[in-house]
Amino acid sequence: MRFGLTDDQFVRFAASRALSRADMGLYKFYYTVAVDQGNCASGTVVWATPNDCSTEPVSWTPRYTADSGNPTLKPTTADQLDLTYEWYFSSSGSFTAALFYKKFNDYIVKRSFDEEFTNKNVTRMVNVTRPVNADGASVKGFEVAYQTFFDRLPSPWNGFGVQANFTFVDNQGVNNSGVTVVSGDGSTNQDGNITFTDLPLEGFSDKAYNLVLMYEKQQFSGRLAYNWRDDYLISQADCCIKLPIWQDAYGQLDASFHYKPTDSWDVFLDVQNLTEQDTVLRQQVTNEGLTLPRSWFTNDMRLSLGVRYRIQ
Numbered sequence: 001m002r003f004g005l006t007d008d009q010f011v012r013f014a015a016s017r018a019l020s021r022a023d024m025g026l027y028k029f030y031y032t033v034a035v036d037q038g039n040c041a042s043g044t045v046v047w048a049t050p051n052d053c054s055t056e057p058v059s060w061t062p063r064y065t066a067d068s069g070n071p072t073l074k075p076t077t078a079d080q081l082d083l084t085y086e087w088y089f090s091s092s093g094s095f096t097a098a099l100f101y102k103k104f105n106d107y108i109v110k111r112s113f114d115e116e117f118t119n120k121n122v123t124r125m126v127n128v129t130r131p132v133n134a135d136g137a138s139v140k141g142f143e144v145a146y147q148t149f150f151d152r153l154p155s156p157w158n159g160f161g162v163q164a165n166f167t168f169v170d171n172q173g174v175n176n177s178g179v180t181v182v183s184g185d186g187s188t189n190q191d192g193n194i195t196f197t198d199l200p201l202e203g204f205s206d207k208a209y210n211l212v213l214m215y216e217k218q219q220f221s222g223r224l225a226y227n228w229r230d231d232y233l234i235s236q237a238d239c240c241i242k243l244p245i246w247q248d249a250y251g252q253l254d255a256s257f258h259y260k261p262t263d264s265w266d267v268f269l270d271v272q273n274l275t276e277q278d279t280v281l282r283q284q285v286t287n288e289g290l291t292l293p294r295s296w297f298t299n300d301m302r303l304s305l306g307v308r309y310r311i312q
Contacts, residue, residue, distance in 0.1 A: 065128075092147075098143045100143070106134070111132050139171050141168045141170050161213075165209060168206065220257075233245070234247050252277055255271045265308070273301050281296075
């Protein structure tokens with residue numbers, strides 16, 4: 001529904017239910033069982049001198065893990081409410097503010113279970129990770145956005161413009177009890193079991209913003225964009241030791257430039273990650289939220305120079 005306050009100000013309200021099916025690969029129901037090789041870091045080897053991996057090993061307790069799909073996965077649905085205020089104060093300028101609430105049903109997470117497997121009359125316990133449906137997640141927050149061109153300035157300065165937006169998300173209500181249990185047999189944690197019970201949904205940052213400086217003229221155009229997001233959960237259980245993985249806050253500066261000598265020709269330069277920001281991942285090791293560094297990735301600057309021709 002849309003209600004007009006004035007000729008250039010509006011209020012919108014929307015209520016909807018969205019549905020999304022899982023990726024087809026998550027439905028495949030087969031097991032791939034692996035066993036650790038008894039290296040020093042695995043914690044499953046007893047050495048002649050305790051905790052001294054340079055001595056001779058005297059025993060080895062293999063740890064078996066497996067990944068599997070789940071053919072019984074239900075589609076994820078979301079009940080959504082949105083309330084938006086819009087103000088179009090010029091032919092090229094606008095200001096919007098929105099409140100939103102989303103209640104998720106049957107969202108998909110990965111969970112680990114211990115299952116017994118028998119092969120040639122030999123039975124072993126295997127820690128199996130598979131996707132399952134979960135309930136209890138809700139997301140609410142607000143977003144503000146602003147856009148304008150400085151078209152009252154004299155030429156060529158009237159080609160400059162800005163875009164900006166900010167989003168805040170409150171992601172809560174997710175009960176992840178049983179998602180990850182870290183074994184206390186020495187393979188991961190010497191002090192006992194850890195169960196993570198208060199993790200958020202994957203991929204949601206609390207805060208994010210984008211800032212774009214624009215220039216538009218008949219032959220020239222350009223964009224300088226900075227995008228930033230707060231830290232967020234990548235995975236509730238990583239591939240190996242089943243601990244949650246977080247990515248630190250990340251900001252990236254990109255640019256693009258276009259020159260159009262005619263309506264048919266376009267010469268462009270796109271540059272990604274001008275500041276060559278690093279991606280830092282951290283691993284959560286306690287239910288209280290303590291994280292430790294896990295890995296670092298250096299992202300190079302990427303440049304694309306090209307020419308396009310369009311047949312009129």
